[in-house]
Amino acid sequence: MHIPVLQKEVLQYLDPKPNENFIDCTIGNGGHTLAILEETSPKGKILGIDADEEVIKNLKTQPRLFRKRTTFVCDNYVNLQEIVKKYKFRPIHGILFDLGMSSWDLEGSGRGFSFLKKEPLDMRYNLQNPLTAEKIINYWSAPEIERILRNYGEESLARPIARSIIELRKEKPITNTSQLVEIIKNYLPRRFQQKKIHPATKTFQALRIAVNDELNNLEKVLPQALAVLKPGGRLVIISFHSLEDRIVKNFCQSRSSIDLKILTKKPVGPTAKEIKINPRSRSAKLRAAVKVSITL
Ligand SMILES: C[S@@+](CC[C@H](N)C(=O)[O-])C[C@H]1O[C@@H](n2cnc3c(N)ncnc32)[C@H](O)[C@@H]1O
Numbered sequence: 001m002h003i004p005v006l007q008k009e010v011l012q013y014l015d016p017k018p019n020e021n022f023i024d025c026t027i028g029n030g031g032h033t034l035a036i037l038e039e040t041s042p043k044g045k046i047l048g049i050d051a052d053e054e055v056i057k058n059l060k061t062q063p064r065l066f067r068k069r070t071t072f073v074c075d076n077y078v079n080l081q082e083i084v085k086k087y088k089f090r091p092i093h094g095i096l097f098d099l100g101m102s103s104w105d106l107e108g109s110g111r112g113f114s115f116l117k118k119e120p121l122d123m124r125y126n127l128q129n130p131l132t133a134e135k136i137i138n139y140w141s142a143p144e145i146e147r148i149l150r151n152y153g154e155e156s157l158a159r160p161i162a163r164s165i166i167e168l169r170k171e172k173p174i175t176n177t178s179q180l181v182e183i184i185k186n187y188l189p190r191r192f193q194q195k196k197i198h199p200a201t202k203t204f205q206a207l208r209i210a211v212n213d214e215l216n217n218l219e220k221v222l223p224q225a226l227a228v229l230k231p232g233g234r235l236v237i238i239s240f241h242s243l244e245d246r247i248v249k250n251f252c253q254s255r256s257s258i259d260l261k262i263l264t265k266k267p268v269g270p271t272a273k274e275i276k277i278n279p280r281s282r283s284a285k286l287r288a289a290v291k292v293s294i295t296l
Pocket of ligand 1: 002003004005025026027028029030031032033049050051052055075076077078098099100101102125212217
């Protein structure tokens with residue numbers, strides 16, 4: 001079960017009112033959508049997007065999501081402007097992004113997102129995506145693997161890990177998460193096996209970002225989100241690592257003297273109480289902004 005992160009703060013910054021329309025670009029288990037629907041009753045609508053067909057199928061069976069007021073779309077949010085046009089979804093009072101993976105991806109999808117389980121090396125949100133983690137690990141060159149581990153995982157041991165992968169895959173294909181975890185563990189000098197985070201954390205993050213092209217998608221969608229919002233409409237983005245947060249921060253700053261007013265000078269994080277109830281919220285950072293009309 002996925003517990004929505006920063007739920008109270010999402011409502012505070014999106015500020016939904018009766019009969020307003022919102023887009024949830026990463027609807028997942030629908031936790032945030034449900035809260036917004038309650039505030040926008042009786043006629044407010046939600047366009048809920050998710051790249052994962054299984055997620056959308058599951059949502060369609062859930063009566064709690066007030067299906068009359070929610071349209072579910074299985075697509076990549078990178079196509080936001082096209083989706084809005086196709087569904088003639090206007091006016092848009094707010095757009096939410098709750099980035100990355102859900103608890104279901106990690107614990108229930110069986111797609112190799114977790115280094116604590118033995119599963120196939122897949123890591124796709126959208127199963128139509130031709131690229132999997134297994135393909136990267138078994139077919140990409142050492143410099144390419146090193147590049148993603150460094151750029152997307154901020155892994156200081158990108159080179160030795162990439163080299164170990166290349167050596168081991170000569171013996172037999174690396175097809176599951178446990179094999180990859182063993183490679184990382186066995187080939188890292190003991191002093192690098194930090195106590196606080198699992199030694200495979202950064203490699204798994206890097207692979208997931210690369211497989212799903214997460215940073216490029218985020219960069220491409222933010223201007224589209226701003227374009228489709230009505231003046232006075234709000235943009236709320238929850239990210240889970242510094243690379244995503246940097247993209248959001250830079251985008252907001254670049255538009256802040258044009259058509260965006262930043263509502264969160266610093267990113268908003270979870271309270272100690274929320275972290276205790278939902279440890280996954282630990283690294284969440286929320287940024288919010290409101291679209292302003294340009295007066296010439
Ligand atoms: C953190 S979960 C969202 C959880 C949701 N807010 C809730 O309360 O249940 C992120 C979701 O975004 C989806 N996702 C990730 N990247 C996507 C993309 N580029 N386009 C559409 N959906 C995406 C994932 O499949 C996942 O279901």
